[in-house]
Amino acid sequence: MIDFNKVNKTYPGGFLALKQVSFSLQSGEMAFLTGHSGAGKSTLLKLISLMEKPSSGSIQVNHTELSNIQYKQVPYVRRGIGMIFQSHNLLKDRTVFENVALPLIIEGVSSKEIKKRVETALEKVHLTSKLKCFPHMLSGGEQQRVGIARAIVNKPPILLADEPTGNLDPKLSLDIIRLFEEFNAAGVTVLIATHDLGLIARMKYRTLTLKEGTMINDGIVDGLQARGVADE
Amino acid sequence: MSNLHSSGLQQRSSLIARLMSLPIRHAQQAVGSLGSLWRTPFTTVMTIFVLGISLALPATLHLFIKNAEKISEQWDSASQITLFLKLSTSEKSAQNLVKRISLDNDVAEVKYISSAQALKEFKVLSGFGQSLEYLDKNPLPATVLVTPTQRASQAEAANGLLAKLSKEREVDQGKLDLEWLTRLEAMARLIEDIVIGVALLLCLSVVLIVGNTIRLAILNEKDAIAIMKLVGATDSFIQRPFLYSGIWYGIFGGILSCITVTLLAWYLGYAITDLSQLYQSNFTLEGLDISEALSLIAFAITLALVGSYISVSQHIKAIEPNAD
Numbered sequence: 016m017i018d019f020n021k022v023n024k025t026y027p028g029g030f031l032a033l034k035q036v037s038f039s040l041q042s043g044e045m046a047f048l049t050g051h052s053g054a055g056k057s058t059l060l061k062l063i064s065l066m067e068k069p070s071s072g073s074i075q076v077n078h079t080e081l082s083n084i085q086y087k088q089v090p091y092v093r094r095g096i097g098m099i100f101q102s103h104n105l106l107k108d109r110t111v112f113e114n115v116a117l118p119l120i121i122e123g124v125s126s127k128e129i130k131k132r133v134e135t136a137l138e139k140v141h142l143t144s145k146l147k148c149f150p151h152m153l154s155g156g157e158q159q160r161v162g163i164a165r166a167i168v169n170k171p172p173i174l175l176a177d178e179p180t181g182n183l184d185p186k187l188s189l190d191i192i193r194l195f196e197e198f199n200a201a202g203v204t205v206l207i208a209t210h211d212l213g214l215i216a217r218m219k220y221r222t223l224t225l226k227e228g229t230m231i232n233d234g235i236v237d238g239l240q241a242r243g244v245a246d247e
Numbered sequence: 248m249s250n251l252h253s254s255g256l257q258q259r260s261s262l263i264a265r266l267m268s269l270p271i272r273h274a275q276q277a278v279g280s281l282g283s284l285w286r287t288p289f290t291t292v293m294t295i296f297v298l299g300i301s302l303a304l305p306a307t308l309h310l311f312i313k314n315a316e317k318i319s320e321q322w323d324s325a326s327q328i329t330l331f332l333k334l335s336t337s338e339k340s341a342q343n344l345v346k347r348i349s350l351d352n353d354v355a356e357v358k359y360i361s362s363a364q365a366l367k368e369f370k371v372l373s374g375f376g377q378s379l380e381y382l383d384k385n386p387l388p389a390t391v392l393v394t395p396t397q398r399a400s401q402a403e404a405a406n407g408l409l410a411k412l413s414k415e416r417e418v419d420q421g422k423l424d425l426e427w428l429t430r431l432e433a434m435a436r437l438i439e440d441i442v443i444g445v446a447l448l449l450c451l452s453v454v455l456i457v458g459n460t461i462r463l464a465i466l467n468e469k470d471a472i473a474i475m476k477l478v479g480a481t482d483s484f485i486q487r488p489f490l491y492s493g494i495w496y497g498i499f500g501g502i503l504s505c506i507t508v509t510l511l512a513w514y515l516g517y518a519i520t521d522l523s524q525l526y527q528s529n530f531t532l533e534g535l536d537i538s539e540a541l542s543l544i545a546f547a548i549t550l551a552l553v554g555s556y557i558s559v560s561q562h563i564k565a566i567e568p569n570a571d
Binding site: 066104106108124 | 268474480484
C-alpha cells in the first residue's frame with residue numbers, strides 16, 4: 016500500500032531531511048511513526064501526500080509511483096489518502112457539515128449522498144450535534160474530530176495523521192487513537208506520526224523510528240524501548 | 248464474473264450521477280461566488296463602478312461614430328456633381344445627355360434643370376426679380392445635377408466621375424466640392440482611429456482591473472485554497488468560483504455601462520435636437536438599441552472572464568498546501 020525504497024529528501028539549502036529511508040506498509044496495516052522534532056516525520060508524511068517530492072528513490076502509494084508523478088495527477092492521488100493534522104486545517108468560514116462535505120463536493124458526489132455520508136462520518140466521531148457549528152465554536156478535541164471525519168468521509172484506503180493528539184489531554188488522545196483503530200479494523204491502512212512515546216508503548220503497534228532522517232528502528236516498541244528512543 | 252458486472256454497472260451509474268450533478272455544482276459555485284462578492288460590498292461596488300465607467304467610454308465613442316455615420320448619410324449630396332451645359336445646347340441635346348448619364352453604372356440619380364427653370368428659381372431666391380426683367384436673354388445655362396451611387400460617392404471615385412462627365416460635348420463646366428469632402432473623410436478616419444485606440448486601451452484596463460481584483464481575492468483565500476488542494480481539489484475546481492466572480496463583475500459592469508451610456512444619450516439628446524433644428528435638420532441622437540446593449544454586456548463578460556482567467560491560471564497553481 017505504501018512503499019519507500021531508498022528515499023532521500025534534501026531541502027533547498029542542502030539540509031538532508033531523509034536518508035535512504037526504506038519501508039513497506041501493507042494494506043490494512045496500522046503503524047506509528049516516531050522520532051524527535053526534526054527527525055523527518057513530517058517530511059515523510061509530506062512525501063506520501065505529495066506536498067513534497069523526493070530528491071531520489073522511489074515511493075509507491077496505492078500502486079502509483081509518486082517520484083515522477085504529473086502535476087495534474089496529484090489531486091487524484093490525494094483523494095485516496097485521508098490526512099489529519101495537529102492544526103486541523105479546517106475552513107474557518109464554513110460549518111462542520113461543509114468542512115466534512117468538502118472532499119465529496121470535490122469528487123462531485125450528489126447532494127443526497129453527501130448528506131448521508133457526512134452524517135455517517137460525524138456519527139463515527141460523535142459530532143452529529145455540531146453539524147451547523149463553525150470551527151471557532153468547537154474545542155480543540157472537537158476540531159480534531161471534525162478533521163478526522165473529513166479525512167474518512169470519502170472512504171480512502173490510507174489515513175495519515177501528523178501529531179493528531181498533539182494538543183489533546185491523555186483521555187482525548189486515547190479516544191482519537193481508538194477511532195483510528197476502528198478505521199483500521201474496517202481495512203484502512205493507518206500511519207500516525209507522533210512523539211507521544213507513552214501512547215506508542217501502550218498501543219503495541221508496529222513503530223517506525225526516525226533519527227536525523229534515518230530509519231533506526233522498525234518494529235513493535237515496548238515501554239522500555241520507548242524510553243530508549245526518547246533518550247537517544 | 249457477476250461481481251465484476253455489478254461493479255461495472257455501479258461505476259457507470261456513479262459516473263452518470265456525477266455528470267447529472269455537474270450543472271448543479273456549477274450553479275452552486277456561481278451562486279456561491281455571488282455570495283462572496285456580496286460579503287465584500289465595498290470592493291465589489293468599486294470594481295463594478297470602475298468597470299462600468301471604463302466600458303461606458305468606448306461605448307459612448309461607439310455611439311458617437313454611429314451618429315456621425317447617420318449625419319454623413321445626410322451629407323451624401325455633398326458629393327453631388329453639378330454640370331453646367333453650354334448655352335448653345337438645345338433642349339433635345341440636353342435630354343439626350345440626361346438619358347446617357349442616367350445609364351452610367353456610377354450614377355444613382357440625374358436631375359435636369361432647364362435654363363428657364365433656373366432663371367425662375369433665381370428670381371425667387373435672389374431678390375433681383377424685377378431687375379432680371381431688363382435682361383435681353385436668359386444668361387443662366389441649363390444644369391444637370393448628378394447624384395453618384397454610394398460606391399462612387401467617395402472622393403476619388405466622385406472625382407473620376409466628374410472628369411468623365413465633364414468630357415461630354417454638351418458640358419461647359421463641371422463642379423464638385425472635393426476638398427471639403429476629402430477633409431471630412433480624413434477627419435472621420437482620424438476620429439475612428441482615435442476611438443479604436445482609446446477603446447483598446449480601456450478594454451485592456453478592464454482586463455487588468457478584473458485580473459487584479461481576482462488576484463487579491465485569491466490571496467485572501469490562500470489558506471482555504473491550500474486546504475482544498477490537500478483534500479484533492481483540482482485547480483479547475485478551485486478556479487471555478489473565481490471565474491464566476493469575473494463573470495459577475497462583467498455582467499454588473501456591463502449593465503452599469505449600458506445605463507451610463509443611455510443616461511448620457513438621453514441627457515445630450517435634447518441639446519443636440521435643439522442644435523440640429525437651428526440647421527433645419529431633423530437629426531436626433533440615437534442611443535444604444537437592445538442588440539447593442541446585449542453585445543456590450545457580452546463584451547464586458549468576455550473581458551472580465553479573460554482578466555480572471557489570466558489571474559487564476561497564474562496564482563492558483565502557485566499555492567501549495569503545507570502541513571504546518
